[in-house]
Amino acid sequence: MLACGVVLLALFAPALVFGARASDDIPWHFIWLQSYLDAVRHGELYPRWMPDAMAGMGSPAFYFYPPFATMFFALVDMIFLHQLPLAYVIAVSACAMGLASAAFFYSWARNFASVRVSALLGLAYAAAPYHLLTDYYNRGALGEYAAYVWVPLIFHAAHRYLVTAGVRWLALLAAAVTGLFFTHLLSAMIVGPVIAAYVLLALFGRQRRGNAGPGITVTLASMVAVALLAVGVAGLYFIPALTLFDAANTAALYARPIEATRLFARLSVHDNPVVTRYTLFAAIYLALTAYLLAEYLRARRRAAVAPAGLGTSGATVLMWTVVTALCGLFMWGKLGFVFEAPSPYRSLQFLSRLLIVVEFVLLTLVAVVFAVLPAPAERQRIASVLLLVFAGLLVYQALALFKKFEHMPIAVNEVALSPRVQYRITPPEYYPKGAPFASAVDQLLPQLAPHLDASEQAWIVDGSGRIETVAQSHGDFVLRVTAATAVSVAIRQFYFPGWVAQDQQGRRLPVTAATPFRFATVQVGAGTHTLRIAREPLPVEGWAKKLSSLSLALLLMVLGALGWAARRRASRAAPAMSPATLNRSR
Incomplete structure (x- = not known):
C-alpha cells in the first residue's frame, strides 16, 4: 500500500511542484x-x-x-x-x-x-x-x-x-x-x-x-x-x-x-x-x-x-x-x-x-x-x-x-497572470443571455473595453439627468439621481433574475436588461431620487432551501427509525440469559 501511495504522489509531483497550470x-x-x-x-x-x-x-x-x-x-x-x-x-x-x-x-x-x-x-x-x-x-x-x-x-x-x-x-x-x-x-x-x-x-x-x-x-x-x-x-x-x-x-x-x-x-x-x-x-x-x-x-x-x-x-x-x-x-x-x-x-x-x-x-x-x-x-x-x-x-x-x-517555469504561473483570470472572465455559458459577446477572450475584451477598468459604476442610458453619487459594495448599489425627464439608469452589473430596486419612499421599481450589453437598468421619473439596487434571493432559492432542509430532517428521521428497528430485531433475536449469566452481567 505504501508503494501505491508513493507512485500516486509521483504522478501528482508536477501539480505539487508547478501548481495548477x-x-x-x-x-x-x-x-x-x-x-x-x-x-x-x-x-x-x-x-x-x-x-x-x-x-x-x-x-x-x-x-x-x-x-x-x-x-x-x-x-x-x-x-x-x-x-x-x-x-x-x-x-x-x-x-x-x-x-x-x-x-x-x-x-x-x-x-x-x-x-x-x-x-x-x-x-x-x-x-x-x-x-x-x-x-x-x-x-x-x-x-x-x-x-x-x-x-x-x-x-x-x-x-x-x-x-x-x-x-x-x-x-x-x-x-x-x-x-x-x-x-x-x-x-x-x-x-x-x-x-x-x-x-x-x-x-x-x-x-x-x-x-x-x-x-x-x-x-x-x-x-x-x-x-x-x-x-x-x-x-x-x-x-x-x-x-x-x-x-x-x-x-x-x-x-x-x-x-x-x-x-x-x-x-x-x-x-x-x-x-x-x-x-x-x-x-x-x-x-x-x-x-x-x-x-x-x-x-x-x-x-x-x-x-x-x-x-x-x-x-x-x-x-x-x-x-x-x-x-x-x-x-x-x-x-x-x-x-x-x-x-x-x-x-x-x-x-x-x-x-x-x-x-x-x-x-x-x-x-x-x-x-x-x-x-x-x-x-x-x-x-x-x-x-x-x-x-x-x-x-x-x-x-x-x-x-x-518540460519547459514550464515554476516561478511564473501563466494562468494566474492571464487576462481571463485578471478580469475574472467566466465561461461563455454564463454570459448575459442575448448579449452580443464573443466567446474568445481576445475578442471579448475589446468589446468590454469601455467598461473594463471604468470607475463609472452607474450612468444614464436614456433621458436627461445625471448621477449625483454612487456607492457600491459587493454588488449592492446606492445611487442619487437627478432627472429633468424620465430616465433609465444602468449599473455596472449584468442583468440576471434577482435584481431589485427601491426608491427613497420604499417603492419597488422593476429592473430590466434594457441595454445592448444587458446591464441591469431601472427607470425613474423626473426629480431627485435615491435608489438602492441590489440582489435578493429568488423564490426558487427559498423553495430549494426548504426542500433541502425538509429532506435532511426526514433523512435523519428515517435513519433513526431504521436504527431503532434494527436494535429491536437484534434484542428479540438475542437468546434469553440464564440466571447465572444474568447475575454475572450485573
Whole structure:
C-alpha cells in the first residue's frame, strides 16, 4: 500500500511542484475560487451571484456550477492559513481528492479482493488516464474529477448495507449520494442507472441464496427512500440550477453537437488528437473487459469458479461487462436516441464522459474476477496482463506530463497572470443571455473595453439627468439621481433574475436588461431620487432551501427509525440469559 501511495504522489509531483497550470477549465477554477473567497469575506457561505466576475460586471456562475469543488478548495486554503498561492491550493486539493478516490476504491474492492489486489486497484483508479491525465492535467475539469471520489463510496456503502443491514451504511450511502450531486450533476446522471442495476441484481441474488436480514421489499424501500432524500438534500444546489437554466447563455454549452464528440471516428494524432486519445483509452478498456470475461467463462466451463457470494455471481460479471459494452456503443455514436431531445442525457456534452463509468466498472470487474477465480495460475496470468497494460498507461501518462511541464517555469504561473483570470472572465455559458459577446477572450475584451477598468459604476442610458453619487459594495448599489425627464439608469452589473430596486419612499421599481450589453437598468421619473439596487434571493432559492432542509430532517428521521428497528430485531433475536449469566452481567 505504501508503494501505491508513493507512485500516486509521483504522478501528482508536477501539480505539487508547478501548481495548477494551463488546461481547458483551470482558469475558471482560479476565478471561482477567488470570487468564492471574496463572498466568504462578505459573510456568504453559499453565494449564487459573483459581483466581482466579468471585470466587476457580475456572473451567475454559482447558480449553475456545483459548489463542492470550490468549497473544498476554500477549506484547503483555510487549513493552510491563506498562505498558499491559489495555484497550489488547487493542486494540493486535487492531490487530496486523488488520494481519497484511491482509498475509497480500495474499500470497495476489499469486498471482493485481497489487500494487495485492492491497493493496486485503488492506485489504478486514482491514476486512470481519463481520471488523472484528462480530467485534471489536460481538461482541468475539477468537478468531474472530484466526482470520482464519491462513486466507489456509493457502491461500497450500498454493498455493505446489503451484506450487513447496518444503518450506518445507509447513512454513508446518503452522504455519498448528496456529495455526488453537490459535486457534478452529469456524473450523477451517468452513475445512477449503474448503481440501481447493481443493487437490484445483488438484492435478488441475496434473496435467492436465502441470506439473513430484512426482506427484499424492506431493504429496497429503505435504500430508495434514503437515496431520494439524499438527492433532496442536494436540491439546495440543483433545483435553482435547473429552474434558471434558460436564464443564462446556456446555448453556448451546445455549440458543438454531442454527436460530433463520438469516438472511434476521424482518428488522427495530428488533426484530432483529443478524440484519438480518448479512443485509445476506450479501446484498451473494452479489450480488457473482453479478456476478463473470456477468462471467467473459461474457468466456469472447467468448474473452476469459487462459490458465488454477494456481488460475485455470474450475473454480476455479465452486468459489469454489459455496462462497459453499452458505454462503448454510446461513445461510438451508436444508440444515439439516448442522447436526443428530450432526453436529459442530451446535456452530457461529451460522449467521452462515459469513461468515468468505464474506468470504475473495469477495475471493479478485475476485483470480482480475482474473487471468483481461485486457481493461482489463472490469477498469475491475469495479473501479468493487467500489470503490463497498467504499466504502459503509467508510462504514457508520465511521458505526456513530462512533455507538458518540460519547459514550464515554476516561478511564473501563466494562468494566474492571464487576462481571463485578471478580469475574472467566466465561461461563455454564463454570459448575459442575448448579449452580443464573443466567446474568445481576445475578442471579448475589446468589446468590454469601455467598461473594463471604468470607475463609472452607474450612468444614464436614456433621458436627461445625471448621477449625483454612487456607492457600491459587493454588488449592492446606492445611487442619487437627478432627472429633468424620465430616465433609465444602468449599473455596472449584468442583468440576471434577482435584481431589485427601491426608491427613497420604499417603492419597488422593476429592473430590466434594457441595454445592448444587458446591464441591469431601472427607470425613474423626473426629480431627485435615491435608489438602492441590489440582489435578493429568488423564490426558487427559498423553495430549494426548504426542500433541502425538509429532506435532511426526514433523512435523519428515517435513519433513526431504521436504527431503532434494527436494535429491536437484534434484542428479540438475542437468546434469553440464564440466571447465572444474568447475575454475572450485573
